[in-house]
Amino acid sequence: MDPYLDQTHLKLQADVRRFATERIVPVARELDETARFPWDNVKAMGERGWLGVPVPRRLSGMGRDYLSYIIVVEELAKHDASHAITVSAHTTLGTSPILAFGTDEQKARFVPPLASGQVLGGFGLTEPGAGSDSSGTRTAAVAADGGYRITGSKIFITHAGVGEIFVVTARTGRVEGHRGITSFVVCKPTVDLDDATRTGIGHRPDLPYSEGVTPGAAEDKLGWRASDTRELHFQDAWVSADQRLGDEGHGFTNFMKTLDAGRIGIAALSLGIAQGALDEALRYTMRRRQFKRPVWEFQDIRFGLADLAAEVQGARHLAYHAAWLKDRGRPFGKEAAMAKLVAARLAARAARTAVQFLGGAGYTSDHPVERMMRDVKACEIGEGTEEIQKTVIARHLARELNT
Numbered sequence: 001m002d003p004y005l006d007q008t009h010l011k012l013q014a015d016v017r018r019f020a021t022e023r024i025v026p027v028a029r030e031l032d033e034t035a036r037f038p039w040d041n042v043k044a045m046g047e048r049g050w051l052g053v054p055v056p057r058r059l060s061g062m063g064r065d066y067l068s069y070i071i072v073v074e075e076l077a078k079h080d081a082s083h084a085i086t087v088s089a090h091t092t093l094g095t096s097p098i099l100a101f102g103t104d105e106q107k108a109r110f111v112p113p114l115a116s117g118q119v120l121g122g123f124g125l126t127e128p129g130a131g132s133d134s135s136g137t138r139t140a141a142v143a144a145d146g147g148y149r150i151t152g153s154k155i156f157i158t159h160a161g162v163g164e165i166f167v168v169t170a171r172t173g174r175v176e177g178h179r180g181i182t183s184f185v186v187c188k189p190t191v192d193l194d195d196a197t198r199t200g201i202g203h204r205p206d207l208p209y210s211e212g213v214t215p216g217a218a219e220d221k222l223g224w225r226a227s228d229t230r231e232l233h234f235q236d237a238w239v240s241a242d243q244r245l246g247d248e249g250h251g252f253t254n255f256m257k258t259l260d261a262g263r264i265g266i267a268a269l270s271l272g273i274a275q276g277a278l279d280e281a282l283r284y285t286m287r288r289r290q291f292k293r294p295v296w297e298f299q300d301i302r303f304g305l306a307d308l309a310a311e312v313q314g315a316r317h318l319a320y321h322a323a324w325l326k327d328r329g330r331p332f333g334k335e336a337a338m339a340k341l342v343a344a345r346l347a348a349r350a351a352r353t354a355v356q357f358l359g360g361a362g363y364t365s366d367h368p369v370e371r372m373m374r375d376v377k378a379c380e381i382g383e384g385t386e387e388i389q390k391t392v393i394a395r396h397l398a399r400e401l402n403t
Contacts, residue, residue: 004067004320012068016050016075020083028080031226032371035218037162038226039195039202042086046117046201051090055099060112066261067323070268074319077272078279079368081375082226084269085382089158089227090114092262094121097167098185101246101254110165110185119204122159124168124186124232125255127152132388134169135252137181139234141170147240148172148184150210153233160230161191161215164207167258168234169251181251185243186234188213212237223375260333261326262383267319267339270347270379274312277347277354277372281305284358284367301357308350315343334396341389344379351376 005013023041031038045051053069055061062068069091077084095114098106114121130136139152150170154160165187172182187207196202216231246254282305285295295301318339325332351373355362362369380386 004324005071008064009068009071012064013071013075015048016072017078019044019048020076020079024076024079024083028082028226028368029365029371031080031082033225033365035220035225037192037195037228038083038086039192039199041083042120043117043199043201045083045087049117050087051117051120052095052115053091055095055111055115059099059107059115061115065323065327066264067320067327070264070319070323073265073268074272074275077269078276080226081269081273081372081378082224084272085158085224085227085378086120088262088265088269089123090121090163092265093123093258094159094163094165094167096261097123097183097245097254097258098165100257101183101250102185103242105242106185106245113204113207114165118201119165119190119207120159120163120202121165121167122157122163122232123255123258124154124157124160124166126154126156128155132385134255135181137169137171139168139170141172141182141184143172145238147238148244150184150186150212150234150237150239153231155231156219156229157232159228160232161218162202162228164188164190164202164204166232167245167255168232169255170234172248179249179252181255182248183245183251183254184239185245186210186213186237186239188215191215208240208243210237210239222377223371224378225374259383260336263336263340263389264319264322264326264332266379266383267315267322267336267343270340270343270376271312271315271319273372273376273379274308274315274343274347274350277350277369278305278308278312280367280369280372281308281354281357284361288358295357304353304357308346308353311346312350315339315346318342334393337384337389337392337396340383341386341393344376345386347372347376347379 049062052061057063113119141148141150168186212235214233219229288295322335322339354369
């Protein structure tokens with residue numbers, strides 16, 4: 001993928017690919033069936049630095065560029081989307097807002113335990129009445145006792161149970177719409193204290209836990225089943241004023257910037273699923289025989305997989321280019337939305353095609369393509385639906401036309 005990847009990127013890519021083959025492939029099916037969070041593999045990924053790839057070394061990260069980060073997500077997603085979204089949600093949603101908008105004290109306090117993989121992070125944005133319309137946030141933060149008391153609920157929050165550090169949006173004051181939203185760093189203990197004790201990660205008792213923060217039951221999901229997803233409830237939960245992230249009323253602007261970057265991560269995750277589905281279909285059709293010859297020899301099969309290969313390469317260019325722009329401090333919002341839109345749509349088609357080409361075998365859990373077909377739906381919804389991506393792209397097009 002010249003000119004994007006240098007030797008350090010290629011080495012990282014090979015390291016993640018080897019890890020996925022040796023550590024993830026043998027357990028991915030069982031984790032999906034049992035909906036069990038992969039604590040042991042998360043510890044191993046943290047020890048390798050993959051929970052802090054784009055975080056500066058001074059804050060316990062790898063100090064690598066954003067392109068390195070999406071390479072990690074892509075390679076993991078080729079084998080299991082649950083592992084990939086664990087890294088993605090932790091990095092772009094849980095860690096990056098603190099890194100981008102936090103004070104030096106906040107960064108020093110909260111980023112190192114996240115970047116080093118000591119604890120997991122998440123992002124409390126979506127609410128029962130505020131999904132695509134994030135300006136409809138109803139969770140409220142009222143100034144009190146030298147800090148704020150937060151009351152409300154968030155829904156579909158990755159790591160709401162297993163995580164300990166969260167960036168949470170809440171409405172401060174009486175201003176309606178996006179101008180009344182503020183961000184906070186909120187901490188709570190993990191629900192998996194036994195696994196945290198066993199593995200030695202996931203819990204930091206010295207964090208400023210807020211009483212009144214309660215995770216709901218784990219969601220029983222169609223896909224990403226080994227990823228932890230729950231509601232997160234706040235009942236008069238107090239946080240100190242020094243845990244406010246940025247100025248009051250700037251929360252909406254900050255999380256929109258966070259979502260721009262997150263879309264590149266979801267594009268990479270989608271890309272990994274698409275490539276994984278293509279690889280599985282190639283392997284199967286080359287060894288499967290029908291009518292006394294390999295299925296691969298049928299023109300419809302060859303042409304169908306050739307089309308997918310070309311589209312995967314095109315989507316990869318979109319995703320890598322968006323990361324390349326971000327790494328150079330250039331505007332990338334439009335390109336991130338384009339990459340997410342195209343890659344998620346492609347991944348859904350690639351998974352369906354792989355299941356079709358494997359026939360009856362593809363419909364069983366003996367092959368990972370059925371899991372990919374379930375996992376990919378979340379890629380079309382998370383970080384903004386297809387319709388939201390089109391809205392973002394259209395706004396950029398209109399703005400560019402008038403400049």
